[in-house]
Structure formats: structure tokens, C-alpha cells
Amino acid sequence: MSIEALVEISRYYGSNNDYVIAGGGNTSFKDEETLYIKGSGTALADAAAGTFVRMDRKALAGMWEKTYPKDSGEREKVVLADLMAARKAGEEQKRPSVETMLHDLLPYDFVVHTHPAMVNGLTCSQQGEAAMKEVFADKAIWIPSTNPGYILSLKVKKAQEDYKAAHGVSASLIFLQNHGVFVGADSTEGIKNIYQDITKKFEAKIKRRPDFSAENRTAPAAVSAALATVLVELSGGKVAFLCNREISGFVKDRVAFYPVSSAFTPDHIVYAGSDPLFYETQNAEEFQKTQFQKAWEAHIERTRMPPKIVAVQGLGIFGLGTTEKAANLAIELFTDAVKVAVFSQSFGGPRFMSRDQIDFINGWEVEAFRSKVSMK
Numbered sequence: 001m002s003i004e005a006l007v008e009i010s011r012y013y014g015s016n017n018d019y020v021i022a023g024g025g026n027t028s029f030k031d032e033e034t035l036y037i038k039g040s041g042t043a044l045a046d047a048a049a050g051t052f053v054r055m056d057r058k059a060l061a062g063m064w065e066k067t068y069p070k071d072s073g074e075r076e077k078v079v080l081a082d083l084m085a086a087r088k089a090g091e092e093q094k095r096p097s098v099e100t101m102l103h104d105l106l107p108y109d110f111v112v113h114t115h116p117a118m119v120n121g122l123t124c125s126q127q128g129e130a131a132m133k134e135v136f137a138d139k140a141i142w143i144p145s146t147n148p149g150y151i152l153s154l155k156v157k158k159a160q161e162d163y164k165a166a167h168g169v170s171a172s173l174i175f176l177q178n179h180g181v182f183v184g185a186d187s188t189e190g191i192k193n194i195y196q197d198i199t200k201k202f203e204a205k206i207k208r209r210p211d212f213s214a215e216n217r218t219a220p221a222a223v224s225a226a227l228a229t230v231l232v233e234l235s236g237g238k239v240a241f242l243c244n245r246e247i248s249g250f251v252k253d254r255v256a257f258y259p260v261s262s263a264f265t266p267d268h269i270v271y272a273g274s275d276p277l278f279y280e281t282q283n284a285e286e287f288q289k290t291q292f293q294k295a296w297e298a299h300i301e302r303t304r305m306p307p308k309i310v311a312v313q314g315l316g317i318f319g320l321g322t323t324e325k326a327a328n329l330a331i332e333l334f335t336d337a338v339k340v341a342v343f344s345q346s347f348g349g350p351r352f353m354s355r356d357q358i359d360f361i362n363g364w365e366v367e368a369f370r371s372k373v374s375m376k
Contacts, residue, residue, distance in 0.1 A: 002029050002109070006036060007047045009112060009188040013195075014044025019114040021336060022329055024267045025180070028103040028111045033057055034088065035104050040095045053096040059086035060104045064157070068150065072360065079150045101153040105160065107170050108184030112191050115180035115267055117336050118202050121343020123177050124264040124351055131347045132175050135201050138166075140173040145353065147360050148179070148266055156182075173198075178353045179265055210342040212335075215244040219316060226287045227312070234296055235306060235320040240327040243316030246338055251311050254278055259341040260334070262352040266361050271326075272319070272333035273308030274358045275299070280313050305362070309334050 006029040013019040013027075025044055028037040035055040038044065042051050063082050069075045083096055097103070103111045122128050129142045141159050146152045156174060163171045173194060174182040181198070185191045219227065219241045231239045243251075250257050263274040277299045279292060300306055308330040310318040319330035344350045353361075 002031070003036060003049050003052070005029070005188045006052065006110065007049060009110065009191060010038065010044045010047035010051070012188075012192075013112060013114055014047060017332075017336075018118070019116050020044055021115075021267065021332055022271055025112075025114045026097040026099055026103070027113070028052075028097075028100075029109060030057065030104065031109075035060065035100065037097050037100050037103055040097050053091050053094040053100075054088040055083075055091075055096055055100060055104070056086050056088050057104060060101060063101060072147070072151075073363075076149055098149050099153065101150065102156050102182070105153065105157050106182065106184045108172060109186045110188055110191055111182060111184045112195075113180060113182045114195075115265060116198075117339035118206065118343050119175070119181050119198065120179075120264060120340045121206070121345075122202070122347050123175055123179060123181070124340050125344040125346075126348035126351050128175075128177060128347055128351065131205070135205065136173065139171075140175055141171045143174060143176045143179075145177040145179075145357065147357055152176070152179075178351070178357070205346055206343060207346040208342060210246045210339050212244045212246055214248075215242070216316065217242060219243075219318075226289065227292070227318070230289055230292060231310065231318055231320060234293070237320055237322040238324045238327040240319040240321075240324070240331050241316060242319070242331050242335070246342065247316055247335075250338065250341075251278075251313055251316060253313060254280060257311060259344070259350045260337050263358050263361075264337055264340050264350070264352060266353075268333050268337050269353075269358060269361045270333075271308075272330045272337065273305075274353075274362060275303040275305075275307060276309035276311055276317075276334065277307040278311045278313070283314075 006027060010027045013025065019025065023041040023043055026038040027044060028035055030036070035057050036052040037055060039051055039053050068078055083100055087094065087096065099113065122131050125131070132140060132142050141163055143155055143159060146155050160170055172184045176182070183191055183194045185194060228239050250260055257278050261276065261278065263269045277295065279295050308320050310320065312318070317331065317334060319327045319334065321327035321330055341350050
């Protein structure tokens, strides 16, 4: 019965892009012996009983007794190997979420982790922690921006221990800076009640919502053919386009583009890249191939990788990907970043991930695997 409930709650939030997109977010259910957790890269919207990986909780508990390498690359390899070894018999073809240890340590039957744009308007803002404490007082935990995986789980474990020592109970609500929110409860109804409370309290604080009216999915004919052709040549993949009233404001000039010029969360990096290319031009209708190629090459020299989003001044944004699905996901995640940027205005403005954290995600095998699975 509880697995059916886990499938239902996973689809409930996974089918709503206000909470998660593509392979983002994760859910779990646990009993005394087994943790059932979403497989890495799989979509919550498509959850089924076979989606979840059965993990041995005794083996997971034993991981806290180990000392892992200090080097982040070596550490994550060893942690991943231990997670794989903690799978129960018959689960060998599945890969558990990177946040498995975090889910296991939270003392609730159900845990649902999502990335709502409205919530991330706070977690990815300059005044996020202060605003969270103002809204939730001592009913929630704030975790400073941290690389996902083992280190994040370690920080949450310590924060939970401190919280329980101070309040006598474990927190059921955890906000992660530049990441999202974890909610724990002993029933799916309890999960929904907490999320409803979060939404109600955040809606009361939001000063402005993004305006996505006047949507256009086709670039002006005078530009689209030439620019799209060059983008296909340079990226070797597919191209999608989007403009609307909100995006028009952000692509007005480089200063206006700043609030969406870097990465807010790991999911934004996985699907839309960490460094969008902003192409400055006095007249987007008069596309100059040579000028654009120079901007593309300079961007790659600076960031060491091709962009997944190209924003053209006065025109809109292009999403790039190896497939049409990937190109559209880049657009979708960039649109989510636009939402986050607008919502962050209610909490002092945007706060991006640090460069070290961005580089960690860009080079992390776990995220490369998750991206590959979700694009199938």
C-alpha cells in the first residue's frame, strides 16, 4: 500500500512543472529495513513501482561510519560505489538518487524533494535565509549552499541533530540554498499539507510574478533562417526559440540580462547549462555570421564549453541540444530560471551558485548520467 502511495505522490508533484522539470526532484518511502528511492534521472511524472530502487537501510547506516577521501572526485566515486553496494538483490540494473543518504536519515516515512520556482526565488536570493526565518521561524532548517551528494547529506545530518537537540523533534521542512526544498511526513497527506502551507506563505510574500504573455516560439523570418542555420552548424544539434514579454525585458541589454546570466541550481546547469551566451547586437534583424561566430568562440574560450542557451539582444532566446527534446528542455529550464529571478526580487535580488559549485556540477559524473537518462 505504501509503494502505491509513493507512486501517487511522485506523480502528483512530478506532473506539475511548478515543482519539478524533467528528471529533477526525488521522492522516497522507508520502513525499518528498506528505503525505496527514485532512480537517478527518472521522471517523477512517470513514476511506477519499478521506478524506485530498494535500498538496504542497514548498509546505508554503515556508510556514516566510514571515512571518505577528502578529494571531491575520489570521494564521490567511493560513495557511489557504496550506494550501489547498498542496493538490495534484484536492483542491480537501477541507480539510486544521489540524495539517497539524505532521504534515509530523515526520520519520516515519506520524503518529497522538489525545486519550485517560487521557493527557489527565496533560496536563490540575497536575503533567503533571513526571509525563511521570518516566514517559518523555528519550524524549518536552512542549509547553506553546498555541493549535492555526500557533503550535502553530511550537513543535513548535523543540522538535524542540532535541531532535535534544541527542539526535541526532527525538522520536517528543510530549505537548501541554491537547490530547493525537502519535506518529510509519515503520510502523503502530511506531505501535501506542508507544501500547501509553503505555497500559501510564499504567495503572501511575492511582490511580482513573471509575465509570460505575448509568447512567440518562432523567431522573425529575417533572422531565424540565418541564425538557426549557424547555431545548428556550431552546436551540431537541434535549435528551439522562445520569446515573451518577460524574456523581452531580460534580453534588452547585457545589464538587464544579468539576473539570468548564471546558474541558480544544479538542475539549471544539467539541462540549460551554467553559462548562457548573451549576443549583443544593435540590430538583431541584420544578422552578421562572422560577428556571431566570434562571440561563440570567445564564449567557449571563457567557459570551456559550448552554451545550451543563446540569448540575442532585442530578439529572444535559443535553446540548443543534441536532440529536439534536449533543445526544448534547455528552453524550459531557462524559463524556470527566469521565474526564479523574478521571484527573487521579493527577497533582495538573485544569488547565483558559486563558480566552484558550478564547476563541480559541470564535472560531476552523477549529473552527466542523470542528464543522459532523462533525455531518452
